[in-house]
Amino acid sequence: MAEVPLRFRAPGSKSLTQRALILAALASGESELASALDSDDTLHLRTALRGLGVAIDDTLPDRWRVNGGALRPPAAPLWCGDGGTVVRFLAPFALLLDAELVLDGSSRLAERPLGALLDALRHLGVSSRPLAPPRGLPVALRRSDAARHEVQVDASVSSQFLSGLLMVAPCVPGGLSLGVGATVSRPYIDMTLEAMRERGACVVAQENRFLVEPGGYRAGPFEIEGDWSAAAFLLAGSFVAQRPVVVENIRAQSLQGDRAIAGFLEELERPRPHRFDLTSCPDLLPPLAAAAAFASHPSEISGVAHARVKESDRVSTLAQGFAVAGVQIEERTDGLLITPG
Numbered sequence: 001m002a003e004v005p006l007r008f009r010a011p012g013s014k015s016l017t018q019r020a021l022i023l024a025a026l027a028s029g030e031s032e033l034a035s036a037l038d039s040d041d042t043l044h045l046r047t048a049l050r051g052l053g054v055a056i057d058d059t060l061p062d063r064w065r066v067n068g069g070a071l072r073p074p075a076a077p078l079w080c081g082d083g084g085t086v087v088r089f090l091a092p093f094a095l096l097l098d099a100e101l102v103l104d105g106s107s108r109l110a111e112r113p114l115g116a117l118l119d120a121l122r123h124l125g126v127s128s129r130p131l132a133p134p135r136g137l138p139v140a141l142r143r144s145d146a147a148r149h150e151v152q153v154d155a156s157v158s159s160q161f162l163s164g165l166l167m168v169a170p171c172v173p174g175g176l177s178l179g180v181g182a183t184v185s186r187p188y189i190d191m192t193l194e195a196m197r198e199r200g201a202c203v204v205a206q207e208n209r210f211l212v213e214p215g216g217y218r219a220g221p222f223e224i225e226g227d228w229s230a231a232a233f234l235l236a237g238s239f240v241a242q243r244p245v246v247v248e249n250i251r252a253q254s255l256q257g258d259r260a261i262a263g264f265l266e267e268l269e270r271p272r273p274h275r276f277d278l279t280s281c282p283d284l285l286p287p288l289a290a291a292a293a294f295a296s297h298p299s300e301i302s303g304v305a306h307a308r309v310k311e312s313d314r315v316s317t318l319a320q321g322f323a324v325a326g327v328q329i330e331e332r333t334d335g336l337l338i339t340p341g
Helices: 014-026 040-051 084-096 107-111 115-123 160-171 186-198 228-241 257-268 282-292 305-309 314-324
Strands: 006-009 029-034 055-060 063-068 101-104 126-130 139-143 150-153 176-180 203-205 209-212 245-248 274-277 299-302 328-332 335-339
Touching: 006 228, 014 029, 014 040, 014 063, 014 084, 014 160, 014 186, 040 055, 040 084, 084 101, 084 115, 084 139, 084 160, 115 126, 115 139, 115 150, 115 160, 150 160, 160 176, 160 186, 160 209, 186 203, 186 257, 228 245, 228 257, 228 282, 257 274, 257 282, 282 299, 282 305, 282 314, 282 335, 305 314, 314 328, 314 335
Parallel strands: 006 245, 150 176, 274 299
Antiparallel strands: 029 063, 055 063, 101 139, 126 139, 176 209, 203 209, 299 335, 328 335
């Protein structure tokens, strides 16, 4: 008799919840976010947006109402917690305010990369001033009268620098022209562009540049799809336990880069050495590494050097933890080599 699969429902995507909150805050009128994810990062983002004058009713656990389009200067620094996404999505709001915007966060967040985004904002006419040097946060941002509309964005460390600028661009008088070179986590940029266009933004994507026309966003409903990042752990657990699992509320054709986990796990079933490049989906490092430890052949995981500058150094932390558990593992600059026992 076939084994009955375990069934799980994936929570709403954190990445899409954060993008929906930003776009709803910028749109004039009421937007409803269905299947939104309640997490530390989305809590900090909601609190910060309220500080910018956005009305958010989140009394229902996964269905929030956001009334946006009327930003006001915050009366106090906006706290971003540990959230790299939060600070990187909020910093470009300085382009829309006639007053100083101060962003603050945890000691770990203060260590995480922000310089490339501040450089891009500086080229667009926003000055930045650290308030507790050499600590990176809090930082004060203020727009000058000499606004510019074209900039080259370095997204080689984080795609969030580009996503943050893209999302505010339709609300900047005259729009923005954003040049970009090599990027990590490209699927997250595609998710940003899709969400913007669904809200009425006009974005022309050229080979190395995004042209965003002014015009703002339409308010309206957001249906947030399930989170492939969360589903990846369930699917990896299925591989490890050799127990069938069904994960509901995820789309096979999703733009989320972490849907690659399905193909990666199929590869681990094959009797040969494996190579995985996670440049576009670095959040898969923990679940994929766990599954690789139970495969029949070694796995080389690369393309995750930028995972060292997330909430923790994920590469080193995983290597140390797996070594303690007795897994043969080699830590590399941009990844891991895992040899099953």
